[in-house]
Amino acid sequence: QSVLTQPPSVSGAPGQRVTISCTGSSSNIGAGYDVHWYQQLPGTAPKLLIYGSSNRPSGVPERFSGSKSGTSASLAITGLQAEDEADYYCQSYDSSQSGSGYVFGTGTKVTVL
Amino acid sequence: EVQLVESGGGLVKPGGSLRLSCAASGFTFSNAWMKWVRQAPGKGLEWVGRIKSKADGGATDYAAPVKGRFTISRDDSKNTLYLQMNSLKTEDTGVYYCTTVGCSSSTSCYGDHWGQGTLVTVSS
Numbered sequence: 001q002s003v004l005t006q007p008p009s010v011s012g013a014p015g016q017r018v019t020i021s022c023t024g025s026s027s028n029i030g031a032g033y034d035v036h037w038y039q040q041l042p043g044t045a046p047k048l049l050i051y052g053s054s055n056r057p058s059g060v061p062e063r064f065s066g067s068k069s070g071t072s073a074s075l076a077i078t079g080l081q082a083e084d085e086a087d088y089y090c091q092s093y094d095s096s097q098s099g100s101g102y103v104f105g106t107g108t109k110v111t112v113l
Numbered sequence: 114e115v116q117l118v119e120s121g122g123g124l125v126k127p128g129g130s131l132r133l134s135c136a137a138s139g140f141t142f143s144n145a146w147m148k149w150v151r152q153a154p155g156k157g158l159e160w161v162g163r164i165k166s167k168a169d170g171g172a173t174d175y176a177a178p179v180k181g182r183f184t185i186s187r188d189d190s191k192n193t194l195y196l197q198m199n200s201l202k203t204e205d206t207g208v209y210y211c212t213t214v215g216c217s218s219s220t221s222c223y224g225d226h227w228g229q230g231t232l233v234t235v236s237s
Contacts, residue, residue: 033221034218040158045229048226091158095220099177101174102222104160105157107158
């Protein structure tokens with residue numbers, strides 16, 4: 001099971017701001033490892049949205065932003081649009097006694113009302 | 114334009130084997146770190162494993178659920194990444210994606226380009 005916890009769903013009206021949390025622990029986000037975010041539109045492959053906790057790849061709209069603090073990270077979508085309806089996943093690195101590797105969050109479905 | 118095309122998925126019985134391929138184009142494959150990520154039906158994403166470039170040693174790392182059963186390899190002359198899956202279990206069922214790996218540090222790596230995925234079904 002995933003070591004990064006996200007809310008199963010969030011929703012908002014067009015134009016609103018929504019945030020998605022990604023809660024980890026001292027062996028991943030709290031250890032200082034970066035958080036990355038992916039968007040998965042229905043029936044398609046995931047797409048990189050944010051890397052290094054707060055950087056946007058070229059082509060990703062400025063309405064998507066990321067931040068990190070302590071053992072958590074957040075993805076904010078401002079000016080929500082219908083095309084933002086998708087599943088969103090956070091990802092980090094985990095180093096614990098049971099082993100090390102890359103871990104994903106549980107995923108959040110964003111619904112545009 | 115970066116393109117990643119996975120193939121080799123299909124139906125296999127528990128305990129069986131399958132080899133997935135990922136044909137890469139649009140970038141210098143030999144310099145790239147690559148990884149495999151899977152997604153069970155209706156579920157979230159799960160990291161499977163990663164292979165470094167030969168210039169960086171070519172080392173592989175695997176997630177605990179597949180360690181000892183799956184092997185990642187690469188053929189830089191064919192610009193192709195492979196995933197050999199042995200002793201398959203029903204819980205290995207899902208879509209398998211190959212991705213390029215971008216890193217801002219050795220432990221800050223992410224999948225910056227993704228293929229369309231190939232479906233693996235393990236069932237009797």
